[in-house]
Amino acid sequence: MFRQPQVSTKMAQTLYDKLWDAHVVSQREDGTALIYIDRQLLHEVTSPQAFEGLRLAGRKPWRLDTNIATPDHNVPTTVIERRSGIDGIADETSRIQVKTLDDNCSHFGVREFDMGSESQGIVHVMGPEQGATLPGMTIVCGDSHTSTHGAMGALAFGIGTSEVEHVLATQCLIQRKMKNMRIRVDGQVRNGVTAKDIVLYIIGKIGTAGGTGCAIEFAGTAIEALSMEGRMTVCNMAIEAGARAGMVAVDQTTIDYFKGRPFAPTGELWDQAVAYWETLVSDADAHFDHELVLDAEDIEPQVTWGTSPEMVLGVSAQVPNPEQADDPVKKAGIERALEYMGLKADQKISDIQLDRVFIGSCTNSRIEDLRAAAAVAKGQQVASSLKQALVVPGSGLVKKQAEAEGLDKIFTEAGFEWREPGCSMCLAMNADKLGQGEHCASTSNRNFEGRQGFGGRTHLVSPAMAAAAAIAGHFVNIAEQEVAQ
């Protein structure tokens, strides 16, 4: 039953096939396999019941050196609340959850960057930044945006709490192999078009269920041209296209990114690792079950207008008219979304007036995202019609780096609030949230009803677009703006 890892096979393989094969512990007759997990990231929301389960069953973690934890969803982002540590968390249930993570980590001996640590951050920002998640690994976390880590040529996917417990107890998961899908984006993107726009455009094309049952490999020259951070933004939203895992092949950009990271291998181990990582690309004649090729030049800066990430359009477009929908289910969907969003059919996207702007989340809170937003905000002022414009760095280290570059000054001088790291307004589990009916330009990944606060209206955009929208008070065609400059 046992199958050797690293079987040499003559069949051409996709990146996903290679990653899968290297982690099969045993193949079962019913088509499922026991898969070995190299790294588990833990946070306060989806881990308490898993640790409780271990305790109740009298089990211990299988291996400790594979887990790493940090609180992110509930942590407050104001300096004042953060100053007094956990006791400073005003909301009692949030405080208990964060405290429970600390207690569980110390009880079981799991390494944690707690709220007071400079390395604390959103799990998906912290992992790669620390070199805790590396190419070639299988990476899981009780959070669907774990797909982010596929950007480095890893097999990374979100799991539920029962599976978190399963990985803690056995270091394995029972999985069925997914289908292979490749999305190539070829050519050069236009001015003002970022990784976020690429992925929103893809979701607009294939829909939120377009990747269901698949592992998506993002490829093509426009993807290769992205930095690691841009690739993480793209893979982060693979789940929004219905795929549990998104990935990008390893290249020099990947290897350069990991060199010298705290948990990355060093010396001889580094050389050995690089030699393996370089094999993590799809073979030239590998077979994909689905393949889609897009032209980068067709992509405009994107803005979502509805309540699902697939309800997205270029900034120069108009909100759709339900009368033009081709089937009744679609028509009803558009009508419902327009009603929730408080928008009129055929209204210009650039006429949508904003109440708040949020720059942050595991999609877009890395240093590069903050640099892009700051470049737009520099020397400008947030529109007086806005109630709030928030910038929330993804981790303590991102915050430190941004401050070293003076980005915090640029933001605060322009009228943005500069916060402590965490998930913040991405999902409104802490005090950062939208009021009923408020429109928000957000760099996060989900525009579902109520996601950023009860009755809140989210428009997903890139960091540059969010900053430009904060200044104008509405969406603007940043592609044209840049040309004008």
Place this chain on the structure above:
Amino acid sequence: MKALTVVEGLVAPMDRSNVDTDMIIPKQFLKSIKRSGFGPNLFDELRYLDEGQPGMDNASRPLNPDFPLNQERYKGASILLNRANFGCGSSREHAPWALEDYGFRVVIASSFADIFYNNCFKNGILPIVVDATQIDQWFSEMAAQPGFSLTVDLPNQVIRDAQDNTVPFEVDAFRKHCLLNGLDDIALTLQDADAIRQYEDKRAQVHPWVFGQIK
């Protein structure tokens, strides 16, 4: 985990596509460190007219009379009928916990989001994929006849209506086995402990950097 064999029950409708996990259980309820007690907040934003918060007395909150679960005819339903892409969004297991706590044992949809689908099995819920035409038909029948019920027979993998019409469904043999017997997958996996150790030994030879980095 509760075993599931045959579920004979009232069907409740959730007549829209892309029902996401935020809709199933809004995030303010994720702050709990327990697994139970989420039922009263299932579909909270659709079910109540005010904004729900943990610790509120749900019995005194204003109900949305248009929402099916608030209607007398769907009280006690154990089967939820949906459209496409049910359970999309986050990986939160609170979604199946809330469905289970409310009393649903079976969810039927024309498609499911992968993680949610998987999470159902781990929590004693059977998710069933049925084609959209059949689902359409059940929605119309349900609208026409209060008390519309179905029998979901897991051992035989069929759904039966009151007229004895049957619709077969697919389910993984392993998941079926676990659900029928209420088995915990950790204990099952630990039966393979030797294979896991053997794998680790071999892997440590070829990819040593994967081990021992985090201390």
